Amino acid sequence: xxxxxxxxxxxxxxxxxxxxxxxxxxxxxxxxxxxxxxxxxxxxxxxxxxxxxxxxxxxxxxxxxxxxxxxxxxxxxxxxxxxxxxxxxxxxxxxxxxxxxxxxxxxxxxxxxxxxxxxxxxxxxxxxxxxxxxxxxxxxxxxxxxxxxxxxxxxxxxxxxxxxxxxxxxxxxxxxxxxxxxxxxxxxxxxxxxxxxxxxxxxxxxxxxxxxxxxxxxxxxxxxxxxxxxxxxxxxxxxxxxxxxxxxxxxxxxxxxxxxxxxxxxxxxxxxxxxxxxxxxxxxxxxxxxxxxxxxxxxxxxxxxxxxxxxxxxxxxxxxxxxxxxxxxxxxxxxxxxxxxxxxxxxxxxxxxxxxxxxxxxxxxxxxxxxxxxxxxxxxxxxxxxxxxxxxxxxxxxxxxxxxxxxxxxxxxxxxxxxxx
Amino acid sequence: xxxxxxxxxxxxxxxxxxxxxxxxxxxxxxxxxxxxxxxxxxxxxxxxxxxxxxxxxxxxxxxxxxxxxxxxxxxxxxxxxxxxxxxxxxxxxxxxxxxxxxxxxxxxxxxxxxxxxxxxxxxxxxxxxxxxxxxxxxxxxxxxxxxxxxxxxxxxxxxxxxxxxxxxxxxxxxxxxxxxxxxxxxxxxxxxxxxxxxxxxxxxxxxxxxxxxxxxxxxxxxxxxxxxxxxxxxxxxxxxxxxxxxxxxxxxxxxxxxxxxxxxxxxxxxxxxxxxxxxxxxxxxxxxxxxxxxxxxxxxxxxxxxxxxxxxxxxxxxxxxxxxxxxxxxxxxxxxxxxxxxxxxxxxxxxxxxxxxxxxxxxxxxxxxxxxxxxxxxxxxxxxxxxxxxxxxxxxxxxxxxxxxxxxxxxxxxxxxxxxx
Numbered sequence: 001x002x003x004x005x006x007x008x009x010x011x012x013x014x015x016x017x018x019x020x021x022x023x024x025x026x027x028x029x030x031x032x033x034x035x036x037x038x039x040x041x042x043x044x045x046x047x048x049x050x051x052x053x054x055x056x057x058x059x060x061x062x063x064x065x066x067x068x069x070x071x072x073x074x075x076x077x078x079x080x081x082x083x084x085x086x087x088x089x090x091x092x093x094x095x096x097x098x099x100x101x102x103x104x105x106x107x108x109x110x111x112x113x114x115x116x117x118x119x120x121x122x123x124x125x126x127x128x129x130x131x132x133x134x135x136x137x138x139x140x141x142x143x144x145x146x147x148x149x150x151x152x153x154x155x156x157x158x159x160x161x162x163x164x165x166x167x168x169x170x171x172x173x174x175x176x177x178x179x180x181x182x183x184x185x186x187x188x189x190x191x192x193x194x195x196x197x198x199x200x201x202x203x204x205x206x207x208x209x210x211x212x213x214x215x216x217x218x219x220x221x222x223x224x225x226x227x228x229x230x231x232x233x234x235x236x237x238x239x240x241x242x243x244x245x246x247x248x249x250x251x252x253x254x255x256x257x258x259x260x261x262x263x264x265x266x267x268x269x270x271x272x273x274x275x276x277x278x279x280x281x282x283x284x285x286x287x288x289x290x291x292x293x294x295x296x297x298x299x300x301x302x303x304x305x306x307x308x309x310x311x312x313x314x315x316x317x318x319x320x321x322x323x324x325x326x327x328x329x330x331x332x333x334x335x336x337x338x339x340x341x342x343x344x345x346x347x348x349x350x351x352x353x354x355x356x357x358x359x360x361x362x363x364x365x366x367x368x369x370x371x372x373x374x375x376x377x378x379x380x381x382x383x384x385x386x387x388x389x390x391x392x393x394x395x396x397x398x399x400x401x402x403x404x405x406x407x408x409x410x411x412x413x414x415x416x417x418x419x420x421x
Numbered sequence: 422x423x424x425x426x427x428x429x430x431x432x433x434x435x436x437x438x439x440x441x442x443x444x445x446x447x448x449x450x451x452x453x454x455x456x457x458x459x460x461x462x463x464x465x466x467x468x469x470x471x472x473x474x475x476x477x478x479x480x481x482x483x484x485x486x487x488x489x490x491x492x493x494x495x496x497x498x499x500x501x502x503x504x505x506x507x508x509x510x511x512x513x514x515x516x517x518x519x520x521x522x523x524x525x526x527x528x529x530x531x532x533x534x535x536x537x538x539x540x541x542x543x544x545x546x547x548x549x550x551x552x553x554x555x556x557x558x559x560x561x562x563x564x565x566x567x568x569x570x571x572x573x574x575x576x577x578x579x580x581x582x583x584x585x586x587x588x589x590x591x592x593x594x595x596x597x598x599x600x601x602x603x604x605x606x607x608x609x610x611x612x613x614x615x616x617x618x619x620x621x622x623x624x625x626x627x628x629x630x631x632x633x634x635x636x637x638x639x640x641x642x643x644x645x646x647x648x649x650x651x652x653x654x655x656x657x658x659x660x661x662x663x664x665x666x667x668x669x670x671x672x673x674x675x676x677x678x679x680x681x682x683x684x685x686x687x688x689x690x691x692x693x694x695x696x697x698x699x700x701x702x703x704x705x706x707x708x709x710x711x712x713x714x715x716x717x718x719x720x721x722x723x724x725x726x727x728x729x730x731x732x733x734x735x736x737x738x739x740x741x742x743x744x745x746x747x748x749x750x751x752x753x754x755x756x757x758x759x760x761x762x763x764x765x766x767x768x769x770x771x772x773x774x775x776x777x778x779x780x781x782x783x784x785x786x787x788x789x790x791x792x793x794x795x796x797x798x799x800x801x802x803x804x805x806x807x808x809x810x811x812x813x814x815x816x817x818x819x820x821x822x823x824x825x826x827x828x829x830x831x832x833x834x835x836x837x838x839x840x841x842x
Contacts, residue, residue, distance in 0.1 A: 247838040254840035372836030394829045396817040408815045415793030417668040419675035
C-alpha cells in the first residue's frame with residue numbers, strides 16, 4: 001500500500017499527523033474507554049493467536065536462514081504461552097491506577113487564584129525496538145493507558161509478527177470506539193524511517209529506544225526529539241564489614257546469578273577487607289559457576305579467581321562473570337562506585353544503619369539499595385506494573401518508568417477576575 | 422589566563438570535570454551551608470557594587486560603540502537599584518523551601534522492602550544567556566540552592582559585567598566553605614565555546630538557554646544534552662458568551678497591555694460572537710493604544726481595527742498589537758487554539774463553570790486559566806520564587822521552572838535481606 005515515491009520523512013510526517021489527531025481524541029476519552037480498549041485488545045491477541053504464531057513462524061524461518069544468533073532467535077520466537085503472556089500483560093495494564101487527572105499539588109495564591117498541577121498525557125511517543133515482538137503489545141498498552149498515541153518501529157526480523165500483533169491491538173482499540181491511529185506501526189523496515197522518526201520533533205514528544213547498546217547509541221546520537229534511554233547497568237553490591245555473613249552470601253549470589261542477562265544484575269562486588277566472610281562470598285560465587293575476576297587480594301582468597309584487568313571495573317558482563325575487589329571500608333567503596341558506576345542500581349549490605357544511610361545518600365544512582373538484591377531493579381518489582389524501560393538519564397523520569405513517566409502535567413489557574421498589578 | 426592552544430572542547434571538558442566534582446561536594450553539603458553561601462554572595466554583590474557598575478559601564482560603552490539597539494542597551498545597563506535588586510533576588514532564593522530530600526512517595530512492598538523516591542540534585546547545569554547580566558547571579562543562585570553546579574555562558578556584550586558579578590558570587594560561595602567551582606563562568610566569548618557546551622553530554626545534565634528565539638533555536642538544533650527551553654508564547658484569551666462584561670474588559674486589557682513584551686502576554690483575543698460587549702473590548706484595547714488586527718466581523722465593530730492576515734494568528738507580537746477574532750462559541754475557540762496556540766498559556770473568561778472546566782481540560786497548554794490574566798504566567802506569581810525559565814517543552818518540567826525543576830529523584834530501597842525469587 002506504500003506509495004513508492006514517498007520519502008521516509010513524508011511517511012513519518014503523515015503518521016505523525018494522524019498520531020497527533022489520535023492523541024487529541026485520547027486526551028478527552030474516559031479512562032473506562034481506555035480500559036475497555038485494552039481488554040478488547042488482549043482478547044483480540046488471544047483470538048488471533050493462530051495468525052500471530054503463523055506470522056512469527058515466517059519471521060523465525062527467515063531469520064534462521066539469515067543466520068540470526070540463537071539468542072536473538074529465542075527472543076524472536078513466540079509460542080502459545082508467550083502470546084498468552086503478552087495478552088495477560090495487556091490485561092495487567094488495564095488494572096493499573098489511572099495516572100491521568102492526578103493533582104500533583106494545589107494552592108490558593110494570596111490574591112485568591114487557585115493553582116493546581118494536574119497530570120495529563122505526554123502526547124505522541126515513538127518506540128524503536130529490536131527483535132522481541134511482545135514489545136508491540138506491551139508498549140502500545142502502556143502508552144494508550146497514559147492517554148498517548150504511539151508510533152512503533154520494530155526490528156525487521158520481527159516484521160510479520162509485529163504486523164499480526166499490531167492488527168490485534170488496533171482491532172481492540174477501534175472496537176472500543178477509540179481511534180485506531182492511537183497505535184501505529186511503521187509499515188517499512190527501511191532504516192531511513194528510523195532516522196525520520198528521530199528527527200520528527202513536530203510530531204513526536206518522546207522517543208523510547210528498547211534494545212541493545214548500538215540501537216540506544218544511534219538513537220541518542222541522531223535524535224532531535226527527547227529520548228528516554230537505558231544505558232549500562234554496571235551495578236555494584238558493597239558488602240560492608242558490619243554485614244551479616246549469611247545474608248551477604250545469599251544476597252550476592254542472587255544479585256549476580258539469579259539472571260545474569262538483566263540490567264539489574266550486579267557486575268562488581270566490593271567487599272570490606274575487614275569482613276571475615278569475604279572468602280565465603282567468593283566461594284559461593286565460584287560454586288554457582290560464576291567466573292570471578294579479582295584484584296590480588298581476592299585472588300589470594302581462592303585459587304579459582306582470575307586476575308581482573310583495569311577494564312573489568314567498567315564492564316557490564318550480562319553473563320556469569322563478576323569482578324570482585326577488597327576495599328578499605330565504606331569510603332573506598334563510595335569512591336570506587338563514584339568512579340565506575342553507571343548510576344543504575346547500587347547496593348550496600350550491612351547491619352550498620354548509619355553506614356547504610358550514608359551510602360543511600362552518597363551514591364548518585366537511579367536506585368540505591370540497602371540489604372536487598374540489585375535484581376529487584378524492575379518496574380514490576382517496584383509495584384509500577386509493566387515498565388516502558390529503566391531510565392539511566394536524569395531528566396523527567398529516573399529508574400523504572402511506567403505509566404507516570406508517560407505523562408506530563410499542566411498548570412490550572414482558576415480565578416475570579418484577577419489582573420496582574 | 423587562557424592557554425591559547427586550548428580548544429573550546431578542552432576548555433569545556435576541564436570546566437565540566439571541575440563542575441562534576443563541585444556537584445558531588447554540593448550533594449553532601451547541608452542546606453544551611455547553601456543558604457549561608459547565598460547570603461554571603463548577596464552581600465558580596467552589594468559590597469562590590471562599585472566594581473560591578475564600573476565593569477558594566479565599560480560594557481555599555483563598548484556596546485553603544487558597536488551599535489547595540491536601545492532595547493538591548495537597556496537590558497545590559499545596570500545601576501545601583503538593579504544591583505540591589507540582583508542581590509535581593511539572591512537573598513530571596515535563600516528563603517525558598519529546600520527542594521532536596523523531599524519524599525515524593527513511599528511504599529512497603531509485599532516482601533517487606535521499603536521503597537521511596539527522594540528529590541536529589543540534577544547535577545551540572547549549563548546556562549546560555551544573552552545581554553542581561555543579572556542572570557549571572559539569578560541562575561547561579563537557583564542552581565546552587567538545588568544542589569547543582571552550574572556553568573554560565575553569558576553574552577559577549579556583557580562580559581565585563583558578568584565577570585564582576587561572577588566574582589562576587591564565587592567569593593560568597595567560597596566564604597561559606599563550598600567549592601567556588603560550583604559556579605563557573607566560561608571565560609571566553611568565542612562562539613565555539615557554546616557549541617562545545619551543547620555537546621558536552623559527559624559533563625552537563627541540562628542546558629537552559631535564556632534569550633531570544635535565535636539563541637533558543639540554535640541550542641535546540643545543536644544540543645546533544647537535554648534542553649529546557651522556552652519557545653513562543655502565542656497566548657489566547659477567549660471571552661465566552663457567558664462572560665461578565667466588566668471583568669472581560671478588565672482582564673483582556675491587562676492580559677494584553679500590562680506589559681506587552683513578556684511571554685505571558687495575550688497575543689490573540691477570541692470573542693464569542695454571542696457576547697454583547699465585544700465592541701467594548703475592542704474599544705478598550707484601541708483606547709489603551711493597542712493596534713487591533715481583526716477579521717471582517719471585528720473590523721465592523723470599530724473603524725480603527727485593521728485587517729488581520731493569516732499570519733497574524735500565528736504571531737507572537739511582544740508589542741502593543743493584538744489579533745482579534747469572533748468565534749462561534751467554545752468549540753470554535755478550542756479549534757482555533759488547538760490550531761494556533763504555542764501551548765504556553767491560554768485563558769477562558771466566562772461565568773459558566775461547566776464551559777470553564779471543559780476549556781481547562783481540553784486546552785493542551787502548560788498553563789490554562791479561567792477568569793485570570795495570562796500575564797500571571799510567571800514563577801514568582803505562582804509562588805515558586807524566582808524561575809530559571811518557563812518551559813514550553815513537555816518533558817521533565819512544564820510552565821514556570823524553579824527549584825523543583827532543577828532536581829531529579831532517586832529510588833531508595835531499604836530491605837532486610839530480600840532476594841528476588
